[in-house]
Amino acid sequence: MKIRIVILNYRGAELLPQCLPSILEAAAQSAHEVTTAILHNPGGSSDDGLDYVRRHYPQVDIWQSPENRILCSNNLYLPQVSEAVVVLLNNDLRVDPGFIDPLVQKFAEDPAVFMTAPKVLSFDGQKIDAASSRAGMKWGLFWCSARYPGYEKEIDRPSETYSSGFGAFSREKFLELGGYDERFQPGTWEDVDLSLRAQRAGYKLYYEPRSVVYHIGQASFKKAFGSHETSVIAWRNTFLFMWKNFKGPGFWLPHLFFLPLRLAAALALGRFDFIKGFGQALRRAGKKRA
Secondary structure: OEEEEEEEEOOOOOOHHHHHHHHHHHHHHOOOEEEEEEEEOOOOOOOOOHHHHHHHOOOOEEEEOOOOOHHHHHHHHHHHOOOOEEEEEEOOEEEOOOOHHHHHHHHHHOOOEEEEEEEEEEOOOOOEEEOOOEEEEEOOEEEEEOOOOOHHHHOOOOEEOOOOOOEEEEHHHHHHOOOOOHHHOOOOOHHHHHHHHHHHOOOEEEEEEEEEEEEOOOHHHHHHHHHHHHHHHHHHHHHHHHHHHOOOHHHHHHHHHHHHHHHHHHHHHOOHHHHHHHHHHHHHOOOOOO
């Protein structure tokens, strides 16, 4: 198989030296033909890590997005490459040496595979950050999490999964589905939205625990927006995701019943991130996909 690893980069001066060497080591150990590329989003700082890459790893392709479209820059880049499987990573991830081959194995076995997700540990390897994920509705809101009841028993068990922000993707299916929806920019929930569209199209999403990555976790995102605004964006996009993807009384009746209660509770508890996120979602709700 021909595989392309695509590392999304923004403000990567500190992150790339910590993470890129492990990715290149995994590429060298793979039984497949692997190309590694940096997909660079501009606007972070003059020291964005690209000089480090050019100096130490000239074999790595660098493609600069014309503008910082966050994760949606993949929508511009992937039509320009030819590999059937693309491994989409962030610049705050390091990986195990044997990370690639278990992750892409499903693509050779099942033509319906859209995505395979790795096991995610904290950057120091001391705790589980994510494994397989599940989703559902609770008290009028949609949730998607790798910390569902009983997840501990599933950590080392291959399974289907609901979504993942990074992993191996079928490039053809990614483009067929239109990639990430830009209405969720600057980020969060666009990966869940894409995964739901893939499932509704009849494609399969898997979790592969033999493939392991180590994640710093929203390093660039929190630097850019701060913890409070990051939470506001997450709540805003939760509402946008639901209003876009769910129809009918089975969704709207419980959603509208619990929404005033949730807003009142947020006000009483000082959870202004929830209230602000809801207000921003209302203002964005009528906008079409870019």
